């Protein structure tokens with residue numbers, strides 16, 4: 099039997115961000131492979147008029163959980179949602195809930211974060227730094243805690259080119275940033291944000307770097323590991339190939355290409371597109387949780403969940419795959435026939451934006467107005483161009499991530515675990531497979 103799966107049997111596990119993309123896949127895999135685990139506590143906030151229970155029910159009712167429900171029909175009983183808002187002091191949690199968590203938790207997976215690139219620095223600091231700090235305080239009061247696994251990103255140090263599995267210091271101490279957020283007003287924070295974040299491209303990557311420093315400085319004697327995935331894409335194998343449910347990263351751009359909205363993007367064709375399927379990230383996470391708890395490494399270990407260093411895939415390869423896939427199976431009701439190119443300088447990008455994005459949108463909106471309908475294409479294009487401009491930083495650079503810890507982890511796994519738990523290394527060998535799978539699930543789940 100898998101030692102990792104057996105390890106999680108009989109454990110009480112706390113997951114933050116379980117309603118998010120990675121958190122859901124993590125929860126599913128735990129329930130499917132370790133059906134004897136005691137309980138999974140998930141910190142959930144009510145949202146969009148839905149109660150906690152409605153949110154959890156909707157997640158468990160989704161296709162992602164079909165397989166686990168076959169093998170574990172009482173899956174609802176294993177999940178204990180706890181009302182919590184990570185933006186609030188003590189997470190606005192009830193006293194009894196807090197006491198239960200403190201007394202019972204064996205493993206923490208901290209996935210919650212704001213992943214928006216345009217988040218206000220105050221919000222990004224609150225969730226990606228202060229909430230992490232608060233969770234560490236909680237963890238230090240948990241007598242049964244065996245491991246604390248924190249999700250960061252491979253891009254937390256994207257201001258560097260060569261990134262090792264270590265924590266790099268930030269120019270300003272996290273504590274100083276946290277303190278300043280208390281007395282500075284929003285407008286001043288907006289004004290000083292570019293100066294604070296320096297050569298980080300956005301508040302997301304910057305606050306993830308600060309979050310790592312907080313973990314290092316305030317982790318105390320806790321058994322901690324940090325997972326740094328690169329660009330997380332649809333599942334490769336588990337629970338079935340091609341699951342994805344959001345438009346983050348390349349997904350939204352691929353849909354926009356398939357629908358004929360996106361005709362050009364500023365990208366360096368030879369730059370590496372470091373994509374990692376979500377199930378590989380989850381496999382690495384569960385293995386790291388097991389290793390951290392059982393082997394109790396002397397220092398905090400960081401695991402890169404990346405593919406580029408092993409078998410790099412270029413944006414040009416990805417682009418060709420995407421176009422070939424849409425040629426084979428096109429979207430219904432596309433705006434235009436999918437056809438796109440990469441531009442490499444900002445002048446030609448501006449030209450293509452005017453000619454292939456804005457001009458057709460204006461013409462189409464005029465047509466809508468003339469036929470008595472509401473114009474909408476220019477609004478959509480403006481949003482798309484804003485998103486492209488935020489992603490450009492990542493499509494025009496390459497990074498090298500080392501992966502010694504991930505390789506060490508694999509060598510520590512039992513032969514059975516090595517067989518059933520596909521980590522980054524093998525995923526990289528099948529990268530084209532992962533990429534071509536991007537299009538089909540997106541079409542199925544998001545097109546409309």
Ligand SMILES: CCCCCCCCCCCCCCCCCCCCCCCCCC(=O)SCCNC(=O)CCNC(=O)[C@H](O)C(C)(C)COP(=O)(O)OP(=O)(O)OC[C@H]1O[C@@H](n2cnc3c(N)ncnc32)[C@H](O)[C@@H]1OP(=O)(O)O
Nearest residue numbers: 213214215216251346347348350351414417438439485492
């Ligand atoms: C030579 C060959 C040539 C071949 C050529 C081929 C060429 C072409 C082929 C294409 C190839 C591929 C190239 C890909 C490049 C991508 C690079 C990715 C790099 C990523 C690096 C990531 C590194 C870090 C990884 C990490 O570490 S963590 C995760 C990273 N974090 C993110 O990825 C969040 C980013 N995003 C945001 O930060 C926010 O998106 C923001 C941007 C602020 C906007 O924000 P805003 O304008 O407000 O818009 P949204 O809120 O997004 O959307 C508002 C509403 O529109 C909806 N909608 C959004 N899109 C779409 C859509 N398309 N279609 C329909 N609906 C949509 C949405 O559903 C929502 O609907 P509603 O809910 O309102 O009903």
Ligand SMILES: NC(=O)C1=CN([C@@H]2O[C@H](COP(=O)(O)OP(=O)(O)OC[C@H]3O[C@@H](n4cnc5c(N)ncnc54)[C@H](OP(=O)(O)O)[C@@H]3O)[C@@H](O)[C@H]2O)C=CC1
Nearest residue numbers: 115116117118119120183184185209210211249251327330
């Ligand atoms: N996706 C990717 O490409 C990558 C992700 N990562 C990291 O992985 C982790 C998970 O990312 P991903 O799943 O994609 O992100 P999602 O945006 O899909 O999920 C974020 C989760 O955090 C929760 N959350 C946000 N704010 C609060 C709050 N105030 N109180 C309680 N919960 C909150 C969300 O809850 P709600 O549903 O209520 O909004 C959601 O469950 C993050 O730490 C991210 O930095 C790293 C590299 C790449």
